Amino acid sequence: MVQGLSADSSSYSFTPLVVLELASDTKQEATAWLLSRIRDRQQNGGAELLVEQLGPGAGAQEKENPNMFLVGATWQRLLTGAEDVGLFKEFNDGSMRGFTCANKHNFKDFKGYGDSFLSMAECQYIIKHELDTLRAKDETHVPGHTQAKLYPGKSIIRRLQSKGILIQVFPLHDKEELKRLSFSWYKKVKFSFQPLDDIRHYYGEGQALYFGFLEYFTFALVPMALIGVPYYLFDWEDYDKYVVFAVFNLVWCTVILELWKRCSTSLAYIWGTLSRKKAFEEPRPGFHGVLGFNPVTGREEPLYPNTKRQLRIYLVSLPFVLLCIYLSLYVMMIYFLMEGWALSVHDEEPTFWTGILLFIPSVIYAVVIEIMNLVYRYVAEFLTEWENHRLESSYQNHLVLKVLVFNFFNCFASLFYIAFVMQDMVLLRQSLATLLITSQILNQVMEAFLPYWLQRRRNKKMMRNVQKRRAVEDVELALAEQVRLEADMSMYLGTFDDYLELFLLFGYVSLFSCVYPLAAVLVVLNNITEVYSDAFKMCHVFKRPFSDPAANIGVWQLAFEAMSVIAVVTNCSLIGMSSQVKAYFPDSELQLILWTVAIEHGLLAFKFILTFLIPDVPKHIQINLARLEFESLEALKKKRQLHGGKCLKPRSSVRGCSEEERRSCRR
C-alpha cells in the first residue's frame, strides 16, 4: 500500500526531530537490528520512521559517543501517527475532533503537504509514541546482547532502556522557534500574560498547564496580597479585622481552586486534550516480575502479585515514611532547643551580634528542611521504585503521596508546634517569615542558577572545542554540534518539583494567613520571579522534554484542595485562640470554643457546597462537547438504520456477496 517509502529511505534528507543515544559499547549487530526495525514498514511490524546516524561532532574526541541517531518521519507517516496517538485538532466548524487521515481535509489548518498543521512538539510526540510501541516479534533477545531478553508484543525501546543499551531518547530544540518563544516569554520587560499557546506549541500541554497554573495562582493571590498589605503596614491587631481577613482567605482559596478547574478545562479544550482518550497503558520500563500471562492483554509478560506489593507498601514504605516524619519532628525539637539557647544568650547580654544570633537557628533550620526534603525525595523515589508498580501512573501517585506527606510535616510541623503548643504568635510570625523567605531563596538558587551555572561551564568547554575544530573542518557541522550540546544538557524531570514548590507556598499563604498577612505578597513576588526563572531554565538549561498531553494538573488539584481544607481548621483555631477574641467571651471559654468549632464546621460545609455549585466545565464547552456527542450518536443511528436490514436477512447470503465482490475489486 505504501509506495515511495521503503527501508532505504533514510538516505533521503529529512528534518531530524528526535535523538536516540545508544551506549557506546552497543554491538554493531544490535544497532543494525534496531535501525532496521525502526525503518521497517508497518505491515511488517516496523515503525516506518526515518533514521540516520549522526556524524562525528566538531569536538570529536575519543570520549565522544558515536552511537547517536537522528529520527524523523515523512509527512504522511506523521499524519497516520497523529491518528494513532489520537491527536485532537481544530475542525472546520471550530470544534476539536480526533484527527483521522480519512477526513484530514476537513481540519482547519490542513493545507496539504508539509505544512505547519502539526507542531514540532506534536511530531516529536508522535515519533516517541511510534518508537515506544515498536514491539518485539519473534526475537528472543537483542542481537549481540543475550542478556537483554525480548518478549513478543512488548516494547523494544523500553526493554533497551531498562537494560541500559539505550541511554536516552530526547527531542531536539528548534533554535529559531526557541529564540522567538523566549523573547515573547521572558525577555520582554513589559508586564503581560505569558504566551501560553506558544508554550504549548513548543513544549506541549503538560508544561503549558503548569505555567498557566503558575500564572493563574499568582493573579489569584493578588487580592489576598492587596488586602494583606494594610494589615502589615498599619499593624492592625484588632481581631475583627483578622477574622474578616481569614474568612475571606478561606472562601477565596476554595473559589480560586474551583475556578482553576474551569480554567484548566477551557485550556485543555482549546488544546484538544480534554476529550482525548488515554491509550492503553504499558508497564513501566523498570517493572519486573515472574513471567506469566497478563489477564487483560493475554500477552506473556512479567507479573508481580499485588499482595506482595501491598505488603511492601504497608510493611516497609509506610513505617519508613512514619520514621522519617518522626526524624523530622526530632530535628524540629533540636531547632527549638537552639532557638531557646539563642534567646537566653540574647537575654543575658543583648548586643548586635546576639540580635543576629536570634535569626540563625531559623535560617539553619530552613536550610536543614530543604536538605531533608531533597534527601527524602531520593529515598522516596528509591522506595517507590522498589514497590515495583506496574504502571507509571500508579508509580507517580505513590511517589507524590509519599513526598507530599513528608514535605507537609517537614515544612509546617514547627509552625504547628509554635502555633498550637507554644501559642506564641510573635514567634509564629517570625518563623513563618524566615522559613518562607529562606526557602524561596534556596529554591531559586537550586532550581535555576545552579543548573544554569553548570550548564554554562559545560557549554563553554564545548564551545572551545568547537572553535578549535571549526577552523579545520566544515561549517556544516552545526547540526551535529547542536545535538551533542543538547545531549549533554540536564534532563528536565517533569513538573513535579515545580508543583511541589507551589503547593508548599500555598501552604504558607493559607495555613496561617491570619497571623502573617504579608505571606501572600511574598508569594506573589516569588511567583513573578519564578515565572522568569522557570521559563529561563526551560529554554536554556534543560533538554527539551517530550510533550505530555495532559488535560488537567492531576493529583495536584486534590493536594491543593486538601491543603485548603486543613487551612480552614488551622485558621479557625488560630482565631479562636487569640486573646482578642477571647476578650469577647470573658465568662466562658467553653462558649468560645463551641462557637469556633461551629463556625469551622459551617465553613467546611460551605466549602463543600461551593464545590458542588460551581460547575467544573464552563457552559459553552459543555454545549460543544454535548454537540459532538450528539452528532456521533446520530451518525451511529443513521448507520444502523442503513444496515438495520441485516438482522432480517439470512446472514450468509449478504456476506457471501459483498466479500466476493470486494475481493474481485482488489484484484
Place this chain on the structure above:
Amino acid sequence: MVQGLSADSSSYSFTPLVVLELASDTKQEATAWLLSRIRDRQQNGGAELLVEQLGPGAGAQEKENPNMFLVGATWQRLLTGAEDVGLFKEFNDGSMRGFTCANKHNFKDFKGYGDSFLSMAECQYIIKHELDTLRAKDETHVPGHTQAKLYPGKSIIRRLQSKGILIQVFPLHDKEELKRLSFSWYKKVKFSFQPLDDIRHYYGEGQALYFGFLEYFTFALVPMALIGVPYYLFDWEDYDKYVVFAVFNLVWCTVILELWKRCSTSLAYIWGTLSRKKAFEEPRPGFHGVLGFNPVTGREEPLYPNTKRQLRIYLVSLPFVLLCIYLSLYVMMIYFLMEGWALSVHDEEPTFWTGILLFIPSVIYAVVIEIMNLVYRYVAEFLTEWENHRLESSYQNHLVLKVLVFNFFNCFASLFYIAFVMQDMVLLRQSLATLLITSQILNQVMEAFLPYWLQRRRNKKMMRNVQKRRAVEDVELALAEQVRLEADMSMYLGTFDDYLELFLLFGYVSLFSCVYPLAAVLVVLNNITEVYSDAFKMCHVFKRPFSDPAANIGVWQLAFEAMSVIAVVTNCSLIGMSSQVKAYFPDSELQLILWTVAIEHGLLAFKFILTFLIPDVPKHIQINLARLEFESLEALKKKRQLHGGKCLKPRSSVRGCSEEERRSCRR
C-alpha cells in the same frame, strides 16, 4: 431491505407487550395517524412496531375507554431495537458486550428465532424507547387536534402526553412469570436471599438495585444490631462501652457505604448496565419555553433561559424551602410545649391515664411529621416542575435535594434540639424510639396496606362485572380483562419514596446511635417486613413499571454518605457531652472539648482516607473492563493499519474504485 413486514402486519397475531391509552375524546384521524406512524417502516421514519386496538372488555360499560391499544413487535424488530438502545448482553466468552445484530450469534443465549434471549422487561423497554424516539416529520400539528403542535424531529409520544391526548403507556404484567416470581420472592417462608436476578429479569435493573440495596443495608445493620442488644438488655451505662460502640458504628457506616459501591458495581456489571452508554437525553414532557434553536442538536425546540430558572430557584424555591423548615421548627416548638404540659399534668396527679398522656405528644408529633412530609412532597414536586428543568435528570436532582433537606430537618430537628439544647438523654432516647416506631408503622400502612385495600375494592368491583358478562360472552376475553384491570391499577412512582424511607431510617440509626443502641434492631426488623411489603406491592398493587437500566443508586449514595458525615459530628458531640466522659476531665472542660474536636476531626479524616483506600470497582471487574477496552483499542489499531495506506495514496482513486464496485455488487 426489510421484507415480510409491512404496515398491515398488525393483523397477524402477536404477543402484546405495552398498552397505549388515548383519551376517549381523541379524534378518529389522530388515532389513525398515530397508528400509521407506529406501524410505518423505519426508513420512512416510523417505529415499525405492531399495534392493535383492544376489543371491548368483559365489563364494557359506557364509562369504558375504547381507545386502548396493544403494542408488540416482531422478533427481528426487537433485536434491532436492542442494538438501538445499546443493550449489554453476555458474550460467548463470558464478558458483557453491547448487543449488535451483526454478531448476534456470538452472544451466549442467542439461539435463533423467538427464544428467550431478550426478557419481557427488556422487550418492553425497547418498545418504549422506540415509541419515545418516534419523531415528527413535517406535520405541523396532530391531525384533528390543532392545539397540539408538532416540531420536526421532536418526540411525538412526549408531545401527546404533555397535551393530554395520550393518557398512559404501560407495560403488561406476565401472569405466569409474576406468579413464579412472587412465590420465590416473598411467599416462601424459609429465610433466604431475594431472587435479585429474577427481580431484575421482571422489573429491570433500577428496581433490582433498590431491593439489592435494601437487602444489603439490612444485612449490614445486623452487626450493629447484635452489638446493640446487650447494651439495651444489661443497661450498660458506662461510657467506655458507649464510646467503643459509637466509634464502631461510625467506622462501620463508612465501610458499608464503600462496600455497597463495590456490590452495586458487581451487580451492574453482571446485569450489563455498568458500561452502557447513556443515550442523548431528550427534554422532559412538561418542559416549555420560547421556540429557538437548541445549540447542541441544532433542532428547533422550546428554549428556556438558564438565568430565569436560576432566579426561580434562588428567589422562590430556596426561600420557600427555608420557610418550610422554619414552619417545621415552629411545629417542633409546639410539640415541646405540649410535652411540657403533659409532663406537668402527670407530675401533679400521676394516674394511669396521665402516664399514657405522656406518650401522646410524641405520637401526635410523629404523625404530624409524616403529614408534613407528605404535603411538602407535593409542594416540592410542584415547585420543581415550575422551575421548568429541561432534563429529567436535572428535575430529579432538584427534587431529591429539596425533599431531602426538608425531611432531614423535619424528622431530626426535635432530636437535635433535645440532644444539644435540652441535653436530656432520657428524653432523647424516648423521642427517638417513639419517632422511629411511629413512622415505621405509618409507612407500612400508607405504603402497602392502604393501596392494597383500595386495589382489592377496585378488583372486586371489576370481577363482579366480569362474572356478569362472562356468562353471556366468550372466555377468550381474558386478555382484555387483564389489560383493563392493569390500566386501573395505581401507577408505581419509582423508587424515590423507598430510598427516602431507608435514608431516614439510616439517620435514626447513625445520628444518635450511642444513645439508643436498639435503633439498629428496630430498623433491621422494619427492613425485613419492608422487603415483604415492597415485594407484595410491586407484584399486586401497582402497574408494572418500565424497567430502568440503572448502574447505581445515583444521588442516594451521596445522600447516605452525607448522613454518615453528619453522624460523626453528632456522635462525637453526644459522647463529649455525656456526664460519664466529663468525669474523666474533672478539672478542665476545655481539655474535654478539645479532645472531642480532635477525635472528631481524626474520624472525619479517617473516613475520607478509607473512601480513597477502598476501590469502588472490584479487581476482577476492573480487569474485565480493561480487557474489553484493550481489545477494542487493538481492533481499532488493526483496522487503521489495514487502511493506513489511505493517507499516502491520492484519495480519489481509492474511493472511486470501491464505491463503483460496491454499487455493482448491489445490482
